[in-house]
Amino acid sequence: MRRARILAGTGLALALGFCGTSAWTYAQARADDGLAYGRERDAALADGRRALAVLTTIDASTRQRAAGSVRDWRGVSTGPLREELGATAARAGASARGTVTEAAVTALDTRSGTAKLIATVRVETTPAGTGKPAVDRKRLEAVLARTGEDVWKVKALSAVPVQGEAVPVQGESEESAR
């Protein structure tokens, strides 16, 4: 009887020890700075990609729809860009649909909640009426800020300019790059 009780006690103590160690391991992983940083980077990348797709898209087939697109823009932007976009007058006209083909986070500060992102976007522009769509490829750089509700939004957006005095020749560069 005593032996059984000692066995049971030892078993319980072992189980408790095992559970405690595992919980501690989990807490360590949870609090690991490197892991948290990686998760934050992926969150910024995912939110940034989604935001850039929205910001390069406008459905301006009617005035109402254009106003809806502008509302979407305001939903994914923050700070100065948001104010700038809010002042945009919604008009019917050419529509555009942007798709982010590739994106990378180039800088991330989790403490201040800011990130930089570069992305290539394929924009399909359809003129008003029955115009044929034209495809354009853009390279963009965006500054993201983490907002209160833990979502990354675009604070500034610009095209990465070609640093040369001449006009870019798209076809030639693509050929030589391959």
Place this chain on the structure above:
Amino acid sequence: MRPTWPTRGAGTEQEPADEDAGAQGPEEGHDAGPGDGLADSGAEHGRSPGARLRRAVAAGAATVLVLGGCGFLRAAHELRSDESARNRALTDTEATSRVAGDVGSALARIFSYTPDGTAAAERSARTALDGKAARQYTALFDRVRQDLTAQRVTLSTRAVRTGVVELDGDRARLLVFLDQTSRRGDDAATTAAAQLTVTARLEDDRWRIVDIKAR
């Protein structure tokens, strides 16, 4: 009915205890040493329901603790091995800037040449490229080499932005923005933009480009 309750209750209470002792007596005898078998079963007899309950609680608690421990271990393992944990882009600053620098300068070297020859660019390409990228590059140069010298084309390439999308041990995927300035003979120079997704592999402590895709 009423008066029978207490007696019946006492009877049912007594019965299982008796059965219990009968069933457990021999078991205890096997478990415990031969000497104290009798005394033990006597003690068991007195507090059998309590002991059983206690034993069940202990077994239940141990099971819950072990299961909980397994759950924590599993969750910790998932945290450490999921996609964002394996990707070392930016989390490993040194490795990130190294692969970005290596790939950026390699692209600049292999896509820069003068009319006097593409030999230097092609030599760089042999050390910096591998696999599919090397085959693509050779095919391209075999096609344009004659024209390049005939038309006296100068090309200089600079990487203006480099971003590491993925970095997992010895493999990396990068997004590179290039500015390419070309000049044909005595014409004015033109600068064009190129965007590439580059896959690189770490071999002998050196990053080599294995695939290039225009974006």
